[in-house]
Amino acid sequence: MSDVAAPVAALVEELSKLPGVGVKTAQRLTFFILRSPTDQARRLAEAIIRVKESIVYCSRCYNITETDPCSICSNPGRDQDSICVVEEPLDVLALEKTGVYKGLYHVLHGALSPLNGIGRKDIRIDELLKRLVDGSVHEVILATNPGFEGDYTAGVIKDDIKNKITVPHMKVTTLARGLPLGSDLEYADEGTLSRALEGRREM
Amino acid sequence: MREQRSYPTDAIILKHTDLGEADRVLTLLTPYKGKIRALAKGSRRPGSKKAGHLELLCYSQLQLAVGRTFDVVTQAQAKENFFHLRNDLWYMTCGFYLAELVDRFVEDRMQQMDVYTLLLDTLRTLDADAAELKKRRAEGAEPSPQDRDRTRLLMRYFEIYLLTYIGYEPVLRNCAHCGTELKPEENGFTPTLGGAVCPQCSQLWSQALSLNALKVMRLLQRTEWSHVPHLRLDLRLQAEIEAAMHSLIRYHLERDLKSWGFLEMLTVHTS
Ligand SMILES: [Zn+2]
Ligand SMILES: [Zn+2]
Numbered sequence: 369m370s371d372v373a374a375p376v377a378a379l380v381e382e383l384s385k386l387p388g389v390g391v392k393t394a395q396r397l398t399f400f401i402l403r404s405p406t407d408q409a410r411r412l413a414e415a416i417i418r419v420k421e422s423i424v425y426c427s428r429c430y431n432i433t434e435t436d437p438c439s440i441c442s443n444p445g446r447d448q449d450s451i452c453v454v455e456e457p458l459d460v461l462a463l464e465k466t467g468v469y470k471g472l473y474h475v476l477h478g479a480l481s482p483l484n485g486i487g488r489k490d491i492r493i494d495e496l497l498k499r500l501v502d503g504s505v506h507e508v509i510l511a512t513n514p515g516f517e518g519d520y521t522a523g524v525i526k527d528d529i530k531n532k533i534t535v536p537h538m539k540v541t542t543l544a545r546g547l548p549l550g551s552d553l554e555y556a557d558e559g560t561l562s563r564a565l566e567g568r569r570e571m
Numbered sequence: 572m573r574e575q576r577s578y579p580t581d582a583i584i585l586k587h588t589d590l591g592e593a594d595r596v597l598t599l600l601t602p603y604k605g606k607i608r609a610l611a612k613g614s615r616r617p618g619s620k621k622a623g624h625l626e627l628l629c630y631s632q633l634q635l636a637v638g639r640t641f642d643v644v645t646q647a648q649a650k651e652n653f654f655h656l657r658n659d660l661w662y663m664t665c666g667f668y669l670a671e672l673v674d675r676f677v678e679d680r681m682q683q684m685d686v687y688t689l690l691l692d693t694l695r696t697l698d699a700d701a702a703e704l705k706k707r708r709a710e711g712a713e714p715s716p717q718d719r720d721r722t723r724l725l726m727r728y729f730e731i732y733l734l735t736y737i738g739y740e741p742v743l744r745n746c747a748h749c750g751t752e753l754k755p756e757e758n759g760f761t762p763t764l765g766g767a768v769c770p771q772c773s774q775l776w777s778q779a780l781s782l783n784a785l786k787v788m789r790l791l792q793r794t795e796w797s798h799v800p801h802l803r804l805d806l807r808l809q810a811e812i813e814a815a816m817h818s819l820i821r822y823h824l825e826r827d828l829k830s831w832g833f834l835e836m837l838t839v840h841t842s
Binding site: 524 | 588591657670671674
């Protein structure tokens with residue numbers, strides 16, 4: 369692209385590093401930005417910078433946040449006695465969208481994976497246990513991703529709570545593993561089906 | 572038009588690594604092509620029809636299309652998913668360990684039917700044992716440290732046979748240095764020599780090997796698993812055999828296995 373102005377080439381290159389964006393898309397985005405009002409371009413640039421500079425991890429739940437503690441942890445209207453454990457910040461977003469859950473969260477930032485060398489020091493399990501010691505939390509909901517590593521991580525946390533936390537009436541639950549939305553029963557594998565059956569609820 | 576080449580194969584999923592936004596690279600152990608890597612497109616998307624059939628340690632029937640870098644999974648149907656193993660932390664960790672061992676020792680694209688059969692049989696045994704334990708618990712049996720003894724022995728059995736199939740059969744009949752037949756007494760063990768070493772060569776011992784440890788290892792070496800008796804081994808003897816086998820594995824791989832830490836973590840909890 370030697371006949372293209374250097375700033376344009378630079379933007380195309382940066383955009384094409386984003387996940388799911390190929391060179392073609394990066395070019396389209398670049399020319400869209402080029403044609404859009406300066407204001408709009410500036411807002412985009414500032415939003416990107418703000419994400420990097422002002423987002424920190426919440427020191428309680430380790431979700432990404434602008435303020436520490438985050439808006440969920442500091443909201444007195446949330447049930448303070450239940451923690452929902454998820455792998456990634458995006459999972460919090462997904463659960464919040466349902467509007468069903470009113471408690472707190474804990475973001476692990478990954479799942480245990482012996483085969484990929486991710487051990488318990490690499491994710492925030494010990495930080496979770498620390499939050500449970502004082503006895504104010506009575507339910508831990510393990511909402512790790514379905515799949516071997518997610519199940520494994522949930523198992524290790526459950527085991528840890530059983531062995532290390534001596535809070536009376538501590539309940540550890542997992543999300544009922546149903547069929548993924550949009551999947552047909554006939555295509556579901558046996559494991560998913562068994563879980564869906566095990567996790568069934570009365571209606 | 573060039574025809575897209577495609578072939579069916581059975582496979583055990585040993586490992587997966589995320590690629591891009593929704594894809595996964597799988598490491599598979601197959602009966603005829605040995606260990607291969609394959610691309611599972613879109614398997615991390617919610618609602619993916621293939622994902623459940625491509626979980627770790629699933630035994631599945633696949634259709635693969637020959638690709639440039641990786642062959643691509645076009646169809647997947649789980650044949651056995653070892654459901655009981657998947658629902659117990661201890662058995663899961665053992666499953667991870669088997670997969671890691673096989674992944675480390677087996678080379679890419681080398682047919683290794685005996686390892687394939689060994690892995691499949693061992694996963695089936697683990698799954699059956701997990702089911703059996705769950706049943707006993709449901710009938711009111713208290714959890715006991717002995718629950719895991721049989722599995723520990725099974726791991727040693729697996730290690731001995733895997734090493735043998737790969738060409739590193741542990742030397743347990745004759746001294747690994749001078750070749751003298753080992754006597755029923757305390758011998759030594761030296762990973763760099765590949766096994767047990769007699770008292771005359773004691774200057775070469777890395778560690779001592781008790782007579783009972785040698786007996787158990789020999790028993791495992793010459794007995795099919797279904798015929799291995801239910802042994803009651805005390806913890807010290809179990810640890811001794813494990814240490815000897817792990818030292819041998821560490822020597823051959825020049826590294827520790829990641830699953831060891833996970834297995835230890837569980838052992839510490841329950842003791
Ligand atoms: Zn927070
Ligand atoms: Zn000797």
